[in-house]
Amino acid sequence: MGGALPELVPVRDFVASRQSTGGYRVSPDGQRIAWFGTDGVVPAIWVKSMDGDDAKAFRIRARSFRFSADSRWIAITADPTGDENTRIHAGRVEGPDTGLRELMPAPRTASQLAETVEGSSDFIVTSNQRDKKVFDLYRVNPEGGAPTLLATNPGNVVWWGVDRAGRLLARTVVQGDQSLLERPGAAGGWTEVARWSRWDRLRIFGLHDDGRKAWALSNRGRDKLALVRLDLATGAEELVYGSPDVDLDSVTLSRGTQQPLVVHYMPGYPARKVFDPALAARLDALAGPQPAEVHVTSADRRDRVLTVSVATDRGTRSYLLRDGRAPQFLGESRLSLIADALAPVEPITYTARDGLPIHGYLTLPVGVAPRGLPLVLMVHGGPWARDRWGDGGMGRAFLSNRGYAVLQVNYRGSSGYGRAHMEKARGELAGRMHDDLIDGVRWAVERGVADPQRVAIYGASYGGYSALVGATFTPEVFACAVDMVGVTDIARLLETAPPYWELSLPWWHRYVGNPAVPEDRARMDAKSPVFRAAHAQKPILIMHGVNDPRVKLEQSERMVAALRQAGKEVEYLTFTGDGHGNQKWSNNLAMYRKTEDFLAQCLGGRTSGFDYYQLGAWAF
Template identity: 30%
Template sequence: MLPVEAFASIPSIDHITLSPDGTLLSMVQRFNTDKEQLVLVKLFNLADGKSRFLVKADSRDLNILSLSWANNDQLLMRGAYASSRYGTPVIETRLLKIDIHSGKSENVIPRQFLSKLVRVPQFQSNIVDDLPDDPKHILLAVDGLTDKLSTAVVKINLDGELTQLLVTGRENLIDWVADRQHQPRIAIFHQRTTYQIKERDAATNDYRLLWEFEALSADEIWPIGFGKAANQLYVSAYHQGRRAIFLVDLNDPQLKLELVMSDENYDVPASMQYSAAKQKVIGLGGRYIDEEYVKLQRSLDTALPEYSNEIISSSQDESLMLVLSSSDSHPGQYLLWDRKEKNMSSLLERYSQLPPDLMAEKTKVSYQARDGLAIEGWLTLPQASTGKNLPTIVFPHGGPISFDDGGFDYWTQFFANRGYAVLQMNFRGSSGYGFDFMQAGLKNWGLQMQDDVEDGTRWLIKQGVSDPKRICIVGASYGGYAALMGVIKTPELYRCVASFAPVTDLQQLVSDSKSFTNYKVVQKQLGDDDVDLELRSPVNFVTDIQVPVLLVHGTKDRTVRVKHSRQMAALLKKSGKDVEYIELEQGDHYLSTNQHRLQTFQALDQFLQRHLTQSGQ
C-alpha cells in the first residue's frame, strides 16, 4: 500500500510546452514546504540541461490554467484567482506575459488601457487569435468598454506599445472566433436562454445572423474554428441524436451543413487541430484527419502500443514534438520526439510517486437501469483481488454534464490501492451519449439520475463484486450531491458517505446564479419551482441519514459555495448524526494545492478504514 501522500501530490510538472525554436521547455512546477505552497514557472534548456525559475506564487492564491509561448522570448500565462464583485464571490482570470530573459511578468493589458474602461473586466485571458505570423501581437477579447455586457476585440502589443481597439463590442456579445486571415469573424451572443451566432463583415462592420437557438436544445450549432479558406467554418451540431462535426461554406445562402465526422454511439468532441506550419486543418474530434499526421500517430502507437499517446506541443517547424503517453494504470510520462534524428527520449513522469506496476486497471462495464436504459461505467478492482465480495466505493462523477472515461484517475487509484472496488457510472444527464441522454438529466437531480447510481450499486452486488455490508458512496460537486442523496433515498444500501464540495441546497444554487448571465440556463437545468427544488435538496432530509458522514469543503470555492456544507454539517450535528466536517482554508473547488489534497485524502483514508474494514461491523 502506497502512502496517502503519493496520491495527494499534484503532478510535480504540468503545462509543459516547447518554445517555437525547439530549444527550451517551459513548465509549471509545484514546491511545498511546511511554510510555503508554491507554484513556479520553470524554464529548461534542452541543449545544456540547465533550468531556472521565472515566476513564484502561492498556489493558494493563484491557479495557473495554461502556459504558452508567444514567441522565443516571451511566455503567456493564464491564471485564475478567487475574488468578489459587489458582494458576489467570483473567479477572475488574467493573462500575464513573462520575459524569459529578465523574468519580469506583467498583465498583457496595459494599465493605461484598463484605466479607460468603464469597469475592470472579470475575465482578461480570452485569446481570440495568437497571430502566429506576428509574434509580437495577440488578439484578446475584452469586456468593460461599456456599462453593459459587450465583448470587444483588442490587438495587444506584447512589447508594451499601443493597444489597438480592433472591434467594438455589441450588447450581449460574449465571445469571438477569428478566421485564418486573422479577422474577428464569428460573434456569439447570449441573452437569457437564447444564443445567436453571427458573422461580422470586416469591411462594413455589419453582422449577419447565422443561427439562433435555445440553450441545451437539439438546434444548437456551435462554431469550432475556420479552415484555411476564408469561408470554411467547422461547427458542432447534432446528427441522428449525436453531436457531430460539420463544415459550412459561409458563402452559401442556405448555410448547408456538410457532415465531416460522426459516431453512431457517442458524441464527437467539438475540437479542431490546425497546423500553422502546414497551413491546414489536421485534426477534428480528438483525432487526426490529415494523412501525414495519421501516419505520425500510427508511428507513435506502434512504438508505445499499450498507451494512449498525444502530441501536446511542437516546435514551430514541427521537427520536435512533446508527447504525453499514459493509460488507465499509468499516470503519464512526457517524451521528446526528435523527428529529424528519429529518436524519442523520456523527459519526466507526471506523477513520480505513483509506480505504474502498483496501479489498478479499469474495465468498461454496462448495466441496465430499472427503466431499461443502458448505463455505461468503469469498474476498477484492487490488484491481486478475487474480484468478489469486496469493500466498495460507488463514485458518481461531478458536472453533472460531464463523464468518466477509461483514462488515469488519481481518486480511483487511491481507493483501489486501499483495497476497494470502485464503480464509476455515466448516469443519464452525462455528456457524450447524445441529445436524449443529456436531456434526460434536465430537472432530474435526485430522481432518475439518482436511480441510475443506485441501480449500479445493486448491479455490483448482484454480480458478487461487492460485499453488500461494506459499500460507501463518495463524490465531489454534483457527485457529492448524488452521494448524499444516495444515503437519503436508500439508507440500507450504503454503510457511509463522503462528500467533497457538495451541492446540498438546490434553491440556494439557483439563487446564487442570479448575479450571473447563465441564471436562466441554470433554471433550465435544475428547475425553477421552489417546492420541487426543496424536495430534491439533501439539506432538507438530514433526519433520513442513518450512516456516518464526511463533508469536506474549501472556503474559497467559487463553484459551489462553502455555505452548502456549513449548513449541512450544522443540521446533521443538531440532529445528533455522526458527521465529520473539514473546512479547507482558502481551498477551491478542485483541490488545487498539495496541502488541501493531502488533508482531504488523509480524512478519506481514515474515514473509509473505520467504516469499511470488516464485514458486518
Template identity: 30%
Template sequence: MMSLLFRCCAALSFLLLALVAAAPPSAAAGAATAALPPIEAFFADPQLSGAVLSPNGRFLAAISGAPERRDMLAVIDLQTKATKLIGYERVDVDDFQWVNDERLVFDVIDKRLGPGHTNVAGGLYGVDRDGANLRQLVARREEIIETSLNNSTASRRLPWHTFMLGQRGAQDSDWIYVRSLDFDSRGEVRHVDLLHLNTRTGANRLVPRPNGIVESWMLDNAGQPRLALASEDGKTTVHYRDPASSQWRVIATFDSYAGDDKAFSPLGFGDDGALYVSKYNGKDTASLYIFDFATGKVRPQPVVTADGYDFEGALVSRNGKLLGVRVLTDAYDSVWFDPGMKALQARIDALLPGTVNLLSVASKADTPWVLVHAYSDREPLSYILFDTDSGKLTRIGDTYPDIDPARMGRQDDVKYAARDGRAIPALLTVPPGGGKNLPLVVLVHGGPYVRGSTWGWDSDSQFLASRGYAVLEPSYRGTTGFGETHFRAGWKQWGLAMQDDIADGARWAIAQGIADPKRICIAGASYGGYATLMGLVRDHDLYQCGVNWLGVSDINLMYTGSWRLASDLGKEWKKYGMPLLIGDQVKDAAQLKATSPIEQAARIKRPLLMAYGGADRRVPLYHGTKLRDAVGRTNRQVEWIEYEEEAHGWSLPKNRVDFWRRVEKFLDRHIGKDAAKTAP
C-alpha cells in the same frame, strides 16, 4: 520589494533526466511492498505540466515544479539541451503560451494561498525565452511582483481583468490577442472584449465587437479573430467576421439550453477557412461537420463520427494545414487526415504499446521533434520527445513521478442497465490484483450536465483503489458525451431517475460479484455531493455511508442564495437554464422540496462526512452549514470539515492531503478494514 527573477542556464536533471534517451514508460518490476503508496504522491501538485513546442519546434516550454521552490517556466533548447528557468521567489508561474519563437507570455498565482486568502489576479508578463526583456503587461489587484519598469511604463499596464485568450495566435510577431472582462454594477460579467496586445511595448488596440453580449471569441487558422459568440435572453448568436470586409455578420442563432436544429458548437478553422463544428444534425450523437458559409448550414456529410459518442475534440494543424483531429471517445485518440502523421502515430504506438500516445507538433515548422503525451489507466501523464530522424525516445518528465504504475489499479469501461432499461456507461477501477466481493465506493461526478471522468489515471479513483476499494463512476442520464437522448433524459431528474441510475450501478456491481453488499459508500463533489446526500435519503439500505464535499444541499438555495454571500451562478443560467434542466421554482415547487437534502435531512441516518470551502461561490458555505445543522438534529454520525481559504475545490496540496486522509479513515471505519471491528 523587488521579487527576484531566477535565470538558470544549467540543465535540470530532475526535470529532463539530463535529456538522455529514456526507455519507454513501463510498469515497475517486482512485487509491491507491504507499505501503501503515500497519500502525498496522489495529491501533490504536478512536477511537470503544460509542455508545448515552440512554433519552429526547436524549443520546448513547460511548467516545472519542485517541493523546495515555486513553480517556474522552463524553456529547453532541444539542440543544445540548455535549459532556462524563469520564475519568482514569492509566486508561482501558472500558465503560459508562445508568442513567437523568441518570446512567451505567462501569468502567476500564489499556490501557497487559497482563493479566500488572496485578492490578486494573475497579471500577464512578456519575456524572451532566455529570460531577458521581462515586461509586466497586465496589473494585479495587489502588486506582489514588481519590475524595474518606470512609472510611465507601469501606467500602460492593462487592468487586472485582462487574461490570455488560450488560443494560438499568428505567432509571427510580438502581438497576441487577450480578452478583457467588462462587469456590471452587480459584479457579473457583462461582456468580453478582445484586445490586440504588443508583448514588448504594451501597446494595445480594441477589436471591434459585434452587437450583442459577447461571451467568447475564436481565432481562425491564421490566428486572426473570426468568430464571436454572444448570449442574451436564452439565445446564443454566432457572429462571423468576413475576411474580405472585416465586417461582422450573424451566421446562426439558437436556444442556448434547449438547442434546436440550428445549434452547433464551433471547434476551429481549417487552412481553407472552413469552419469545423460539432453538431447533432438530426442524429442522436453529434459528429464533426463543416459549416458552409454560402448556405448558412452544415454540409450533410460528417467529417468524423465517433460511434456511440458525441464528437468532442480539437483540430491539429501545422503550417496552416489541418493534419487531423483529436477526439474523445472512451479515451482520447487521434484521427489523422495527413498520411505522414498517420504513419508516425503507428510508429510511436509500436514503441510505446502500453499507453495512449497523443502527438503534438510544432505549429509553424516541420521539425524532427514530436512531443508525445503518454498515459494509461495506471500511468499518469508523461512527456516524451521523439526524434523522427534517429527514432530515439527521450523522456522529458512525468506529472506525478512518485506514482508507481505497478501499484495502481486497472480501470475498465463498463455498461449496465438502469431499472428502466437505459444503458448507463461507467468506469470501474479495481485495486491492484483485482478481487471479488470488495468494498465499493460509488464516486459521482459533478456538473451534472457535463462529461464525467474518462479512461486514464485519476488521483481520486486510484487513491481509493490503492486502499483496497473498488470504484464505480457512473455516467448517469444527464451526462453529456453519450448522445442527446441520454443528456435530455436527465432534465429535471435531480434526486429522481438520475439518482436511480447511480443506485442501479451499485446493485449491478453486487450482482457481478464485484461489490460486498454490506460495504458500499457513495461519494462525490458539487452535484456529486448532492447525489451523495440524496443517495442516503433514498437508498439508505444500499449505502453504509456517504462522503459529500462541496455538495448542493437545496436547489432553491441555488436560485435565492444568501444575503451574506451570493453564488456566482449567472443570471442567464438561473433564468433560462435552471428552470429547464433542473426545475422551475414555481411550477416544480413540490418536486424541488421532495428532492431537497435539507428538507429530507431527517431521513439521513447513515454516517456522513461533509467538507466545504469558506470562499466557495459556486456552492457557498451556507449549503453545508444549513445541512449540517439539519442532519445533526437526528444523526450524531456527521463529521464536518471546513477549509476557510478554499473555493469550489481544494487548490492547496495540504488540504487535498488532509481531506483524503480523513476520507481514508472514514471509509476504513465504515466499509473498510476497520468496519468489522466496529460492527454491532
C-alpha cells in the same frame, strides 16, 4: 484485507510529488520547450532552449500557459485563491529574467487567453472587467501598454471568432431559445449568417481559408457531436468525421495548415482517428499494444517538432518527437511515478431499471479476489461531464490502493454519449439520475464484486450533491457518504451563481428549474438534501473550499448545521485558500488523509495514518 494488497502508497505521493512534470509545449519556432513542474516545493512553469541547459522557472501555481506566436513571451493563467478570478501573467522566454507582468490587471475579474497573433508578441484575451456577466475581447502586448479593446460584448455573445492574424471575423450570440452566427457587417454592425436551437451544441474553433471556414464539433441535426467544417458565410456544415457510439471529445489541428491531425473520443477505452498515416504510425509506436490516450499537445509552426502525451489508467508520460530522431522521453505525471502500485480500470456497461444502457468504469484493487469487496461509488461532477478511462483519476487510484473497488457511472445527463442520453436528465435530479447510480451498485453486488453492507458514495460538486442525496434519500444503500463542494440547496445554487454564469443559467433552468417560478422552486427544494437532513442514518463527511464561487461555502455550512441539529453524525473540514476543488497540495493532503481515515472506519479499508508532510503543510 491488506495482506495481499500492493504497497500502500503514501498520501504525499498522490498530491505533492516534486519529480512529476507534464503539459509540455514547444514554442512556435521550435527552439524552446516549457512545462509544468516544481521549483523546490513551489509550483512553477519551466522553460528552456530545446537542447540547452538554461532551464528557468516562473514560480507560479498555473492553470495553463501558451507561447506567443513569435516565441518571445510565455503567457500564464492562474487562479491564485480558487475564486475563479483568473489572472494572466507574461514572462520573457529569453534570458535569466523570471519576472511576470500581469496583462489584464483589475480586481475580482476573470481573463482568459483566446488566441495568439502571428508575427507578433500579442495575445487575444477575453475579460469581464467592464461587465462581470459577459466577456469583452482585447488585444494586449506583453511588452507593455494598455490592452486594446477589440469588441464590447452587448450582453449575449458566447463566442468570439478570431483568426491567427488577430482579426475578429465572426461571433455567436444567444437570443431567446436560438443561437445566431454573425459576421461583421456595414458601418460596424453585425449580419446574421445562420441560426440554430440554443440547445444544440456547436463548438467552433480553427478559423482558416482566410477566415471563410472554421472547424466545429457539432450535433446540429444529429445525436452525437461530430467534426464538421463550417462555412462562416452561410453556416452550412460539411461532415468530416463522427462516431456512431459517442461524442467526439477533441480535435488537434496542424499548426502549419490548420487541418485536422487527430480526433479523440472514448467509447470505453480511448479511441482516435489520425488523418495522416505517417503520424498515425509514430503515435501507435508510442502508445504500444495496450489502450492509451495519445495527444499531440503542441507543435512548431512547421509541424516538425511535436510534444506528445501518452495517458493510460496509471498515469501520463510525455515525449518529444522531432523529424529524423527517436522519440525523447520528457517526463511523467504523479500517477505514472507510482504506476506499479496502481490498479487497472475496466470499462463496464449495465442496463438501468428503465432499460437505458449505462456506461462506466470499474477499478478493482490488485492482489485480492474480486469478491465481496468494500465499494466506493465515485460520482462525477457536472452533471454535464463524464468519467473517463485515462489519467486524471487521482481519487480512483487513491481509493483502489486503499483496498476499495471503485465504481464510476456515466449516469443519464452525462456528456459524451449524445444528445438523447443528456436530455433524459431533464427534471431527474434525485430521480432517475440517482436511480442510475443505485442500479450500478446493484449491478456490482449481483456480480459478487461488492459487499452490500460496505458501500460508500463519494463525489465533488454535482457528485457531492449525489453523495448527500444518497445519504438522505436512499440511506439504506450506503454505509457512509463523502461530499466535497457539493450542492445542498439547488435553488440557492442558482440564486447565488457567479455573475459570469448569466448566459448559461437558461441551460440550468431547462434541466433543473427556475427558482423564481414558485412551482419549480418547490420541486427544487424537494430534491435538495439540506431539507432532508433528518433522513440521514449513516456517517457523513463534508469538505469545502472557503473561496468557492460556484457552490458557495454556505451550502455546506447549512447542511452541517441541519445534520447536527437533527442529531446526525457528520464531520466537517474546510480548506483555506482554495475554491471549487483544491489546487494547493497541502489542502489535497488534508483532504485525502481525512477521507482515508473516514472510509477506513466506515468500510474497513486501509489507511496510511499520519503523513510527515502534514508537519510542514502549514507553511505552504
